[in-house]
Amino acid sequence: MTVFKAAVVQMRSTPDPARNAQDMERLVGEAAGRGATYVQTPEMTGILARDRSVFQAALRDEADDPVVAAARGLAARHGIVLHLGSTAIRAPGGMAANRSFVFGPDGATLATYDKIHMFDVDLDNGESWRESATYAPGERAGLADVPAGEGTARLGLAVCYDMRFPELFRAQALAGAEVLTAPAAFTRQTGEAHWHILLRARAIENNSFVVAAAQGGRHEDGRETFGHSIVIDPWGRILAEVKGDEPGVAVAEIDTALVASVRAKIPNLRNRRPFAEPAVEGVP
Numbered sequence: 001m002t003v004f005k006a007a008v009v010q011m012r013s014t015p016d017p018a019r020n021a022q023d024m025e026r027l028v029g030e031a032a033g034r035g036a037t038y039v040q041t042p043e044m045t046g047i048l049a050r051d052r053s054v055f056q057a058a059l060r061d062e063a064d065d066p067v068v069a070a071a072r073g074l075a076a077r078h079g080i081v082l083h084l085g086s087t088a089i090r091a092p093g094g095m096a097a098n099r100s101f102v103f104g105p106d107g108a109t110l111a112t113y114d115k116i117h118m119f120d121v122d123l124d125n126g127e128s129w130r131e132s133a134t135y136a137p138g139e140r141a142g143l144a145d146v147p148a149g150e151g152t153a154r155l156g157l158a159v160c161y162d163m164r165f166p167e168l169f170r171a172q173a174l175a176g177a178e179v180l181t182a183p184a185a186f187t188r189q190t191g192e193a194h195w196h197i198l199l200r201a202r203a204i205e206n207n208s209f210v211v212a213a214a215q216g217g218r219h220e221d222g223r224e225t226f227g228h229s230i231v232i233d234p235w236g237r238i239l240a241e242v243k244g245d246e247p248g249v250a251v252a253e254i255d256t257a258l259v260a261s262v263r264a265k266i267p268n269l270r271n272r273r274p275f276a277e278p279a280v281e282g283v284p
Helices: 017-033 052-058 066-078 160-164 166-174 188-206 257-265
Strands: 003-010 038-040 081-090 096-103 109-114 120-122 128-130 142-148 151-157 179-181 209-212 216-218 224-226 230-232 238-241 248-255
Touching: 003 017, 003 209, 003 230, 017 038, 017 066, 017 248, 038 209, 066 081, 066 096, 081 142, 096 142, 096 151, 109 142, 109 151, 151 166, 160 166, 160 188, 166 179, 166 188, 179 188, 188 209, 188 224, 188 230, 230 248
Parallel strands: 003 038, 038 081, 151 179, 179 209
Antiparallel strands: 003 248, 081 096, 096 109, 120 128, 142 151, 209 230, 216 224, 230 238, 238 248
């Protein structure tokens, strides 16, 4: 059991990684100044660009990516766990990986995670997205043990659209995750309808904290994201939130003893039972 302060950093990333790194530096510094020892940035912290030529020109290998290097340096400078929600990393075959990084207080890489579920949708407001045309999906769920307070905390790693797949979070909770994470660049339409509901559900059904930093506002490439970066406790209560879609920081205290307390009250993880796959019955 451990107690620590967690922060969500809300950004409005641009097609320019250098500018985004500067914004990240400023906001992470604010979070650390407010006592946060775990700081999470949003999905696509490093670049948001719909123009494929601009996007491809900015892609780098993990070892050479300037935003990854900047985040690593910020973790060491402030002596914090810095969770780079995700950034685009060059992958084989002309594709990119939507990759999360967790850096320790010395700047060492504690864990990485590639987003598994691709946002391939056609919304009724005319928006159409095909992440699978750009990104190679990950294949392995992510867990990370990180220093927190006087002990450690176990994080479950996910990105944005992953939050619509509860089996991923359930697997992490069953593997001991106390804090589930979902850094995102949620569209405004889907965010207004589902952001708070989905994240509170993931917290409640897994008796876990949920920490989700988000992109917010109208971006230079024309997209609109919902914002409302948030921290939720295992009872489903909102502990901290960046209201609206402007860049900012929200900080909350996380006490992992609450995870054990809620799991004792509502032991749904322990009460799970195996069942046969459904068979269709009725009119042939």
